[in-house]
Amino acid sequence: MEESFIPKIPVASWIDAFVDWLTVTFAIVFDGITIVLEAIVNGMNTVLMAIPALILIIILALLAWKLASKGIALFTLIGLLLIQNLGYWEGMLQTLSLVLTSVIITVIIGLPIGVWASQKRTVRQIVTPILDFMQTMPAFVYLIPAIFFFSIGVVPGVVASVIFAVPPTIRLTILGIQQVPTDIIEATEAFGSTVKQRLLKVQLPLATPTIMAGINQSIMLSLSMVVIASMVGAPGLGADVYRAVTQIQIGTGFEAGLAIVVMAIILDRLTQNIGKKKN
Amino acid sequence: MDERAKKISVSQVSKIFGKNTKKATQLLNEGQSKNEILKQTGATIGVNQANFDVYDSEIFVIMGLSGSGKSTLVRTLNRLIEPTTGDILIDGKNITKMSKDELRETRRKKISMVFQKFALLPHRTILENTEYGLEIQGMAKDHRKQKALDALKLVGLEGYENQYPDQLSGGMQQRVGLARALANDTDILLMDEAFSALDPLIRKDMQDELLDLQSSMAKTIVFITHDLDEALRIGDRIALMKDGVIVQIGTPEEILMNPSNQYVERFVEDVDLSKVLTAQHVMKRAETVQIDKGPRVALQLMKKLGISSIYAVDKKKNIRGIVHASAAKEAVDSRKTIEEILDTNYQTVTEDTVLTDLFDIVSTASIPVAVVNENGRLNGILVRGAVIAALAGNNEAINDFEHDTSTTQDQSNKEVY
Structure with a gap:
């Protein structure tokens, strides 16, 4: 049994060859993407950095008050002040820029694919297994081709985050649209709606809470990629955690980790309530 | 038809x-x-x-x-x-x-349609729901609003325009469904x-x-x-x-x-059956006496038919009153006309009165109840026994509905190939 009858299938070398070919053939495309993504992340970071920390904290707390509740607002205020006090303000803003960029791209890619898949069965049948593949493949694996295509830094981090985070947005967009009761769809059909009217006036508005839940999940997933992304040179809180792990600094690692948790809770509560407010 | x-x-x-x-x-x-x-x-x-x-x-x-x-x-x-x-x-x-x-x-x-589970759009107000069919046709806002308001008025939902479907009861929601369909005209x-x-x-x-x-x-x-x-x-x-x-x-x-x-x-x-059958289905042929005949004729008729009272009608078959045997006998002796001995204390129902509404009248009446058409023309009488027999499902007690079937029969023949 030790010796296989079939020689080992050279999957690894095939993938290597394919990635090499891609890197060379689409060099211009990848370079373009790199420049654009870098510009977005850096631009966002620059803007955030330009605002004095205290003012930004107050703005975010007020936003939390408006979208969620007094409690969340208070948590935002204290949590962010703690992060600033611990000296992770800059790292947090870098991470925030990375996460927001990933989420924007996730929505730009995920929403249309989700809508398309919800309307056409064949598209759905193709998209679903790809999503399964993307979600079950260990996230580290995406980093390797990402480095090839986009070298090191924040861009491969964003790309890996998007690949990792896009499935929930697509899935829940499909689900949200499909969950619209059939009699409501029948009614819109019976009155003579076009496909576009049905989508914009009925399906998307009714699917919004579900779609927002998907985007919320995408935000959480891309935040969870922060540490992994730091391995390819993405700056931010992830880099602090990664450094602490490699240098076995328990205290620092805990501080940076705590900052990520605080960020996660704030982002989660804010986005959760955007969906609910609409309902 | x-x-x-x-x-x-x-x-x-x-x-x-x-x-x-x-x-x-x-x-x-x-x-x-x-x-x-x-x-x-x-x-x-x-x-x-x-x-x-x-x-x-x-x-x-x-x-x-x-x-x-x-x-x-x-x-x-x-x-x-x-x-x-x-x-x-x-x-x-x-x-x-x-x-x-x-x-x-x-x-x-x-063609517009009304659905069993109402199928209203939960994120739109009642007015916006009613407007939907017109909105997707690209009708101007003021125009479609007016039409929708008219439709809502028609179904008795004035004043609810700005509510949402989940604020309304089932019956009201279905009125919205109906208004939405009516708005499309x-x-x-x-x-x-x-x-x-x-x-x-x-x-x-x-x-x-x-x-x-x-x-x-x-x-x-x-x-x-x-x-x-x-x-x-x-x-x-x-x-x-x-x-x-x-x-x-x-x-x-x-x-x-x-x-x-x-x-x-x-x-x-x-x-x-009591809610479906009408007076027309269970009435019996009414024996009548012309009002200008003498009481003797009336008495003769009653004797022949074995009844104790008879309706008196004019030439147009409109009821004038009822003649009782005892009164007719007296009239013969005292040489009165029928008109003078008429009892006008009788009850009438129209042909399309359903059986449920007849029970009360029929059960308390001492003389057969008259069935009249909208002009007051006597078409038949109701006998207690026949009403009960019809209810019991006895087909012999139920009249053919001639003028209904003659038209609809050939129509259905055409449809069922």
Whole structure:
């Protein structure tokens, strides 16, 4: 049994060859993407950095008050002040820029694919297994081709985050649209709606809470990629955690980790309530 | 009714669900049963070769139990479900052959629909819901708002424009559904179990209101229901479905009195006859005496017929009063005219009074109750025994409804090929 009858299938070398070919053939495309993504992340970071920390904290707390509740607002205020006090303000803003960029791209890619898949069965049948593949493949694996295509830094981090985070947005967009009761769809059909009217006036508005839940999940997933992304040179809180792990600094690692948790809770509560407010 | 224009004409419409529709269609044409086809091909027959016409401004009820294919059939009329075979003419145009654009235009301008579970848009106000059909046609905001408000007024929902559907009761939500359909101002209204989700009292109110609205709007309504009482109440004609087949089409009376097969018979056997039968069905021929005849003639007649009183009528057969035997005898002796001894203390009912409303009068009256038409002409009398016999389902006690059947009979002959 030790010796296989079939020689080992050279999957690894095939993938290597394919990635090499891609890197060379689409060099211009990848370079373009790199420049654009870098510009977005850096631009966002620059803007955030330009605002004095205290003012930004107050703005975010007020936003939390408006979208969620007094409690969340208070948590935002204290949590962010703690992060600033611990000296992770800059790292947090870098991470925030990375996460927001990933989420924007996730929505730009995920929403249309989700809508398309919800309307056409064949598209759905193709998209679903790809999503399964993307979600079950260990996230580290995406980093390797990402480095090839986009070298090191924040861009491969964003790309890996998007690949990792896009499935929930697509899935829940499909689900949200499909969950619209059939009699409501029948009614819109019976009155003579076009496909576009049905989508914009009925399906998307009714699917919004579900779609927002998907985007919320995408935000959480891309935040969870922060540490992994730091391995390819993405700056931010992830880099602090990664450094602490490699240098076995328990205290620092805990501080940076705590900052990520605080960020996660704030982002989660804010986005959760955007969906609910609409309902 | 025959001269009325055909609004909807359905011929040989079948709907087969499943993959092997070709084979199933062939078996269907060979007259195989639903179960046999399911066994052989795995295809389910939703509607099996339906044929019927719906005339302008009538309420055509399609009735059957769940699974009988009635909801499928009504959905083929606006192609929410594509019929597998057959033709459906809407105002003479074949909807099954229409392009997407033509179909959309027909749905916008000709046919609107009311749904069992209301199917309102929860994120829109009542007004916005009512406007929906007009909004997607691109009608200007002010114009469509006015039309929607008019429709809401029609169904008695003034003042609720800015509420959301979940703030309204079921009955009110269905009024919105009806208003939405009316706002489009289409000739044809499809109502799929529109009142089935409402509780019985509200359902009855809605039926009455629909009939009220119908008397002024004169739409062509195709109404789906599983409730026989509802069908009898609102239907001008009823089509009964079973296993995808239309088993009988006729007026409510025809369905009740002449069930075409055992299925229909069993369906209607529990019907409360007292709410369906009218005075016209149970009245007896009225023996009368002309008012200008003498009391002797009246007495003679009563003796011959073995009765103790008789209605006196004028030349137009209008009732003038009742003559009792005892009074007639006295009149003969004292040489009075009939007119002088008339007892005007009698009771009348109209021909279309249902039996439930007759019980009280008939049971307390000491003399037979007169049945008159709207002009006061005497058409018959009600005898207690005959009323009870009719209720007991004794067909001999029930008159033929000649003038109804003669017209509708040939009509249904035309439809059931």
